[in-house]
Amino acid sequence: xxxxxxxxxxxxxxxxxxxxxxxxxxxxxxxxxxxxxxxxxxxxxxxxxxxxxxxxxxxxxxxxxxxxxxxxxxxxxxxxxxxxxxxxxxxxxxxxxxxxxxxxxxxxxxxxxxxx
Amino acid sequence: xxxxxxxxxxxxxxxxxxxxxxxxxxxxxxxxxxxxxxxxxxxxxxxxxxxxxxxxxxxxxxxxxxxxxxxxxxxxxxxxxxxxxxxxxxxxxxxxxxxxxxxxxxxxxxxxxxxx
DNA sequence: TTGATGTTTCCATATTTCTAAAAATATGGA
DNA sequence: TCCATATTTTTAGAAATATGGAAACATCAA
Numbered sequence: 649x650x651x652x653x654x655x656x657x658x659x660x661x662x663x664x665x666x667x668x669x670x671x672x673x674x675x676x677x678x679x680x681x682x683x684x685x686x687x688x689x690x691x692x693x694x695x696x697x698x699x700x701x702x703x704x705x706x707x708x709x710x711x712x713x714x715x716x717x718x719x720x721x722x723x724x725x726x727x728x729x730x731x732x733x734x735x736x737x738x739x740x741x742x743x744x745x746x747x748x749x750x751x752x753x754x755x756x757x758x759x760x761x762x763x764x
Numbered sequence: 765x766x767x768x769x770x771x772x773x774x775x776x777x778x779x780x781x782x783x784x785x786x787x788x789x790x791x792x793x794x795x796x797x798x799x800x801x802x803x804x805x806x807x808x809x810x811x812x813x814x815x816x817x818x819x820x821x822x823x824x825x826x827x828x829x830x831x832x833x834x835x836x837x838x839x840x841x842x843x844x845x846x847x848x849x850x851x852x853x854x855x856x857x858x859x860x861x862x863x864x865x866x867x868x869x870x871x872x873x874x875x876x877x878x879x880x
Numbered sequence: 881t882t883g884a885t886g887t888t889t890c891c892a893t894a895t896t897t898c899t900a901a902a903a904a905t906a907t908g909g910a
Numbered sequence: 911t912c913c914a915t916a917t918t919t920t921t922a923g924a925a926a927t928a929t930g931g932a933a934a935c936a937t938c939a940a
Contacts, residue, residue, distance in 0.1 A: 651780070651783065654783070655777075655778050655779065655780060655783060656778075658774045658775075658777045658778035658783075659774075659775075659778035661771075661774045661851075662771050662772075662774035662775035662778050663771065663927090663928085664767070664771060665928095667767065667770065667771060667774075671854050674854040674855045675854055675855075677855065682886080682887095683886075683887060683888090684885090684886055684887075687887095692929095692930095693929080693930050693931080694886080694887065694888085694930090695887090695888080695889085695890095695929080695930050695931070695932090696928080696929055696930060697887090698887065698888050698889085699888090699889095699927095699928075699929080699930095700928090701887095701888095702888085703927095714887095714936090714937090716886090716937065716938070717884095717885060717886045717887080717936075717937050717938065718885095718886060718887085718937095719886080719887065719888090723855075725855060728851060728855075732848050732851065732852070735777075735844060735848065736848070738787050738790040738791055739790045739791075739793065739839075739841060739844075775897095779897090779898085781898095798916080798917095799916075799917060799918090800915090800916060800917075803917095808900095809899080809900055809901085810900095810916080810917065810918085811899080811900050811901070811902090811917090811918080811919085811920095812898085812899060812900055813917090814917060814918050814919085815898080815899080815900090815918090815919095816898095817917095817918095818918080818919095819897095830906085830907085830917095832907070832908070832916090833906080833907050833908065833914095833915055833916045833917085834907095834915095834916060834917085835916075835917065835918090
């Protein structure tokens with residue numbers, strides 16, 4: 649991932665409503681949620697929601713597909729992964745005291761995974 | 765870590781110069797770098813650098829200590845760790861396909877660590 | 881086609897952020 | 911004390927972002 653995209657992604661998440669949108673979509677994986685449903689659940693006017701979703705989309709953090717009248721949004725978990733990897737990359741080699749505990753805490757949450 | 769601090773942290777990193785500052789400081793761990801040296805290396809006026817460092821400080825991403833006339837800044841790796849954990853937390857339980865590969869890539873970079 | 885529903889675009893306003901010069905503050909040496 | 915160096919604070923204009931109502935656009939059902 650390029651620097652400009654990392655900045656765009658952090659920028660997208662550095663806003664209360666958008667962070668809430670993203671986290672909600674992460675929890676709704678893999679089904680996703682319609683734009684209107686997001687607006688309702690987070691008590692945000694549709695125009696405002698639409699603008700925020702556009703920001704998250706441009707950053708690549710969410711993807712959307714039309715389903716009838718609705719447009720379903722989903723979190724792009726792979727993108728989040730890449731952004732995190734970018735941050736960690738720099739200290740990875742020289743500072744295992746960071747990556748170590750972080751890796752451990754991630755391992756701890758992958759109970760019985762067969763690596764599909 | 766609280767939501768407001770996460771937003772503050774992402775916001776701090778969502779800016780070209782500040783992201784460069786943080787990454788540079790990560791690479792300079794554990795020695796750190798003086799404010800003036802940072803300004804010189806990144807070709808940024810000192811007033812501008814000072815403002816950016818204040819933002820990173822408020823977010824908790826860097827810490828500083830005075831040393832003679834200089835003020836030495838260091839990356840707060842622990843804080844970065846916490847911010848990442850916040851992001852991953854939501855999908856941790858339900859979506860191991862995210863944490864798994866991420867954890868693996870982190871494990872891969874902690875070669876011979878005794879967990880000080 | 882008409883009407884109902886879901887979403888985005890347009891627009892104006894309010895707010896925040898970026899930038900860097902100038903002035904102020906802190907430190908240490910002579 | 912006075913001076914040089916290092917950094918921060920103040921300030922303010924320009925640019926970017928947030929917000930939400932109204933209108934436009936898209937889809938489906940009758």
